[in-house]
Amino acid sequence: MVTVEDGRIVAADNACTLGEQKFLGEPRLKGPIQREGKGWKDITYDEAILRTVEMLRDAERPLLFGWSGTHVEAQCIGVHMAEVLRGVIDNTSSVCHGPSILAIQEVGHPGCTLGQVKNRADLVVYWGCNPIEAHPRHLSRYTRYAEGFFLPNDYLDRTVIVADIRKTETGNIADEFVQVTPGGDYAVLSALRAIVRGKRDIIPRSVAGVPREQLFRIADRCLNAKFIAFYFGLGLTMSRGKYKNVRNAIELVSELNRHTKATISAMRGHYNVYGSNEVNTWMTGYPFGIDFARGIAFYNPGETTAIDVLARRECDACLVVASDPAAHFPRACVEHLADIPTVVIDPYPNATTAFADIQIPVAVTGIDAAGTAYRMDGVPIRMRRVLKTDYPSDEEILGRMYAMLQEDHPP
Amino acid sequence: MRFLMNTGRTIKQGITVECKGSPGYGSETSRCFMHPLDMMEMGVCDGECVRVESTEGAIVLAAAAAESVTPGTIFVPYGPYANHIIPGATRSTGMPDFKSTPVTVEATTDRRKTVYELMEEMGGVAYHC
Amino acid sequence: MNEILIKNACVIDPISGINGEIMDIAVSDGRIVEEVGSGAEVIDAEGFLTLPGGIDSHTHICGTKVNFGRYMSPEDMRAGRTPRRGRMHSTSGYSVPTTYGNSYRYSGMGYTALLEGAMAPLEARHTHEEFAYTPLQDTMANVLFDGNWAIMEAVREKDTKRAAAIVGWTLAAVKGFGVKLTNPGGTEAWGWGKNVSSITDVVPYFEVTPGEIIDTMIRATEMLALPHSVHIHCNNLGLPGNYRTTLDTFDLVPDLNRKRQTLYATHVQFHAYGGTSWSDFCSKAEEITRSVNEKPQIVIDMGQVMFGKTTTMTADGPMEFNLYRLHHNKWSNHDVELETGSGIIPVLYRRKNLVNSIMWAIGLELALLTKNPWQCLLTTDNPNGAPFVRYPEIIGLLMSRKYREAEFATIHPDTEHRVSLPSIERELDWQEIAVMTRAGQARALGIVDIGKGRLAPGAEADIAIYPLKIGEVDPGREYERVIEGFRQTEYTIKRGRIVSRRGECLVWGNNTTIWVKPKISERYDMAQDPAFVEKFDRYYTVRMRNYPVQEEYLKRNLCIETETEL
Known part of the structure; x- marks a missing residue:
């Protein structure tokens, strides 16, 4: 039960303490931002998407990390992106379960x-x-x-x-x-x-x-x-x-x-971390830490997991979706994030924003985007949209990026 | 003194985790919960700063007395402070030693850094809405 | 308009009564037609064997349990890997491949429709999500009702109409196809770590027996006029002496439907065991097939075991735990509140193991001793008996006594005293294989009327062209050519498009999920039944209004609406 005033949620009843905070949240980014020297400038969604695709195209070993805070439909596109890019895709379960x-x-x-x-x-x-x-x-x-x-x-x-x-x-x-x-x-x-x-x-x-x-x-x-x-x-x-x-x-x-x-x-954490494991598994065979460098899906936790790929300074670009590695990863990993091109797709500014070249705000699943999430016991839930805003969903943003990447590799 | 550093979730960390720029998040995640007897031995009072050092480096935290913490261990909520000194090695599991990093703890007169000071030290640029 | 003319096809279409005629097939806009225009793409089939697209009427390919089989088995994922190539995404896995792996490999073998054998209604969304990534086949899901609390209460009240109303509401809510009973009553007992041991055993608390559940569900299914019959995995799977339970179950079944069977018993190989323990374990395929031969109201599928590694997975939680205690390998279990259970363990079927050798023989005996091929369909209960990629070898075994003898010589020597396989001379012909791999499935599932399993004008253009010239191959002697021929089609055509050419998948796919919605009057609408709604919201962990699978989860789909007695 949520109360909406002027397009903003002002009260959330019947949610737990953590859930209430998710609804009320802090101010969201109004639009995509790009780092410029020691400051930031506003850019359009079209520019942000194009530059992200360019970053991913130029990378030899991109890391696509996060995924636990978004819906299944977006996670599926993420796997296809990693496959076409021959990158590494990992979710936050490598640092929880x-x-x-x-x-x-x-x-x-x-x-x-x-x-x-x-x-x-x-x-x-x-x-x-x-x-x-x-x-x-x-x-x-x-x-x-x-x-x-x-x-x-x-x-x-x-x-x-x-x-x-x-x-x-x-x-x-x-x-x-x-x-x-x-x-x-x-x-x-x-x-x-x-x-x-x-x-x-x-x-x-x-x-x-x-x-x-x-x-x-x-x-x-x-x-x-x-x-x-x-x-x-x-x-x-x-x-x-x-x-x-x-x-x-x-x-x-x-x-x-x-x-x-x-x-x-x-006791799984992020609301849809299990969904990310499920998606990765039906699409690649493995729940997390998947490396497409060889064209096939390759899995070797400790080698193909985000912490290791970052701490070994192995990846040369990073797309962070719906998570905040700068707040949760050891320093060695964060320092490498600072050194490589990084794009964050997340509704809110977070610690990783400080290390991003671009951040693209999106709708929040269960608030202004609908989508699927898997409960910690594997039961899939439909997250409804309770608010209509102009923010695009993760699925839309990633879908546009994937479409551009596919053009590079016609069948 | 030598301790084993444990990190974990607290409800305050959980509530403030969506607003990492907030003073609440910074002050919650820069606390170092210790057993009162350990604090007494080190001559540190509640709220005073301690310097916690691992093989990776050192960080300044605010000591907080907690009977529930086992003597010989410290508890630091998940966040950028604890991560500043946790090694990036995972022993081939993908998972760092978040709950078992050996550290030394001593009293200090240095002040705690803010979250963004930490970020800028690592090459980040703060974004202010 | 997309038109194809297949010339010089050697067609076997048992439903239309065509047996090995050389003819042309015209395809327009996804359907088979009388003729096409001159602009049609021409495929020269060169006299190759041309069949309706293959249909698997019992396989495990999508959903919570299947995905957990992948999740827990990186060793299986490594056993089959292909990179992204052309239109094909990368695949992983041997016995539980990724969704693309399943779809591409089935398509390469000429399969165009698949029925997921067991979907827990609470987790139906998951199955449908995976269906969307199984793009080259039409998909259907049987819905598990074996431990459904509301059903068992209706059975206890002897209220068949209420049971039918619950089935109808649930099928429509979860976009399911038919009724599946897996170890009826046993999965609820497993909620307490217990099981039931016969069809007259009583389910704890609910005070109903498996036999009562089966009887009520058969009548409810016919009341709803569902296209498919009740689909049962009998009690006591895998236990020595379980053939009695299977025969008792068959004896319950009245003949209630003119168009199809009244009971579909799946993977009967696992239910045709004699003996009192593993030491005197033996085949009872003769007894089982005698019963089937007397009862046109029953259709079975083989559940053939093939030697090698695979993964077993079923809603039958207690059975998997028993298997775990035999194998001591890893074991997963997943009970689903108010509905059913499930379990998974990896297994290795070994030629040198007597029990495994007997199991292998039993599956073949069932197929060879069932007189009417329409009553015994070819399956492995994929992946339980073996992964579906082994089907061509099974076809070879059924068509060649010589091949059976060659294999028999390599298995445990005591097998001959426990089975009758060596004395069976029968060799199935091409027509019988066509029945057991597509036509029989289409009729058993009740999807002939929507254009499945046949090649007459009006049918869906789902066609498999195999590189086999049946006039030039003697299957009895040249079984290896038969196996090679069925392993990969020259062309697989789905909905009028060439989707696979010699194993290379050429299109993204996007096929149809077939589901069933019985028309039920307001009086029997469970959504308006206060007692049902109250109990639902109280004991499930999802609200009833959040339970139905939304339209968003069905990409392309076909809803079969049925006229019911309610």
Whole structure:
């Protein structure tokens, strides 16, 4: 429910704290801008598109990065652009749940849609994630405070376990908080796997700061539950061990399925990061980090992922779509962005604007553009347009660029 | 003193992330959450500046006491400050060590830089609406 | 106007009763016509075998589960890569290729229409998005109803009309084609880590049996006059002794439709197992085909297994978990709230493995022992038994006893005691192959009337010309020439345009999604049923008004409206 006055959203009801901010936002760029020495000048959309195409044409190894904050229709065009340019295309998952994807590629992923959790999960585990701060609606919609078909008394019917290296806000509302020594997640997950496999006698008195009695209690809670929903966050993907931590969590959940019902899911961030993974996968076979330099789609995370391509100073132009690498990437990467031609397609000025040669503002999906987004559980949602403005959508801007690039390579 | 630097999301960072030029975003992402006992040992009070150094370089942050942070670790919200000193290496995973960078922390009288000062240092040019 | 004249075609068109005649085919504006003007493009077919475009009536090519198969399998993606070339985009993958990979390879083999076998309605948008990137074929999606809460409640109330109303509303909402039941009742039980073990077992909480679900859905489907019958993946897939469940299911089926079967049972190879465990595992293809031969109301497809690597994927979540416990490789599962489940694991079918060898033999036995080729269609349940690129080899095996014997000599030696394949002399002919790969599919899916599966004037100009001169090839001896011939067309023509020439795809495509909208009176409109709406909004995680797939997701499409009893 949004209230619109004079073509601007002035109130957003029923949205979460983070969503409300997305609607109210800061002032958007009025039109494309181009850097000129130490300042900026306004340019037209036609000029901005042409110059971007020229930049991409001139590049030998362009990087097309971002994509998680835009709709599926634009993401599809992005893949076609990378293919025709023989560039690298990567999305923000390489710096959030990329390691989770690597783990899934090793051992699979027993998951489910959010409604299964809402209607059935009597035990919810949050590991290395802090939904109260990062996914404010998760607890009220699907877990702690949600009424489900088989769990009519939300709060009473469900147990919540939180494991983290610090007691977060989410830890405060848990029935059981598990404090893990930093870097100790792998060991604690291994201990739980051993207990579930009936090897209680080999567990030492404490594992990575977690007492044996607590490990036994958690394992028993799992074994006695009817439906376990295990959610994990960047606490596993970014800390020591990275994808091996996630792999261990998945294998614990797979093991639990021999005794009861258990599912596991990543707490994905950007609203459509999963959509970008899906699009990349059906079009190229790989969820992120795809390199078309050889003509075929080539995937080697650690080599073809954005951080590596930038930190090795390998790419010679960068198109940033709907994300802000300058705020989220290590300094070495940002310094290289400053050295190469960079174009940003984003409604708002952000940290990456400072490193751009051109920025092209666009409509925001779900506000003044319609399009598809994939929820963290893979359910595709139609994002409606609630406001009509003159801003073009990402799909329109990228579609025009792709059309010009195709003319270079007639079939 | 040696610490392990952890970075992560906070709700304030999440709200201000759409307005990275705002003072709110800069002040939230330049905070260094530490256990009060560690701060006491270093002789640093809440809000005073600390210099955090890794193999990549150093950055000035404002210390903030938090019981929830494990002694021996510091927590810095995601953002340009933490990234200033996180190495670009990914150990062949595509993912930098966002949650496990070894650092040293000491009290300092230097002031915190603004987000755009950081950006300009790296070759960026601020855009003001 | 785009016109083509195909001269000297050796046509087999079973629906029109043409069997190997040398004739010309005229194409105008996407349809087959009596004659064309002198300006038409002329293709000299040189007496090559010319068939209606191939139709796959059960394949997994698009949607949440298929894409997760790709997502979790970079090793499979690396196993088949082609660069961007001409009009063709790059492709990746062997057993679960990218959408372009599927579309180009099917097109190169002469296929012009594909039915995605299992679409969860909640995730239908995803399937339609991938359809848009599968440009060279017409596409249809069967909709999963096996664990649908509202359906099971209607079954419990014995309210067939309500079940029909729910099916009708859902098909129209998600732009689906037909009704799919995958392990009916079992996918809901899997929500608790459980399963059902026979058609009389009771689904937890809902207190209905698989048999009751199947019976109600058959009657509901006929009430809605859907073009396709209920399409079932029986309970107990892959388990020794499961042939009894399959026979019990077949025995439930009345003959309710004059134009087509009343039940389509898919990948029956996986459901024709005898024995009590893996140690006395054996073929029951004779029992299964005896039942099929007695029941014209049933059509099956083979679900043939071919040796090599592939990826298994199905809505049957509990079955995939059992398979995972056998293979100990990676396992994915994805339960869909209030509707169904799914699972994925990679497998390797090995010649030296007795069970795998028996499975290989069973698929062939089903096809060879079913007397009427219209009742047993050629599939691998792509990619579950094998990727579809193996179809030409299966054709070779069905047409040549010599080839079967040569293969049999390489498989596990104990197989001969568990199967009857070595004693089967039958060799299928060209006409029977044409039935099992296109004409039979068109009739079973109920799409003959919209111009599919035939080459008579008025039909859609979907045509496959294979480099095979049937008078000059003895399939029994020269099976290798048969396999080569079916591997790649000289020309594949789709909607009157040459889309593939010797494997090179020449146009972007943009084909038709076929979907079904039953006409239902206001009284039975579920969108206006307060109890249905209330429950929907309460227990799904999307609002009912956001559930239907919008028109934006259908590029080119054909809606079949049906006259119903509601």
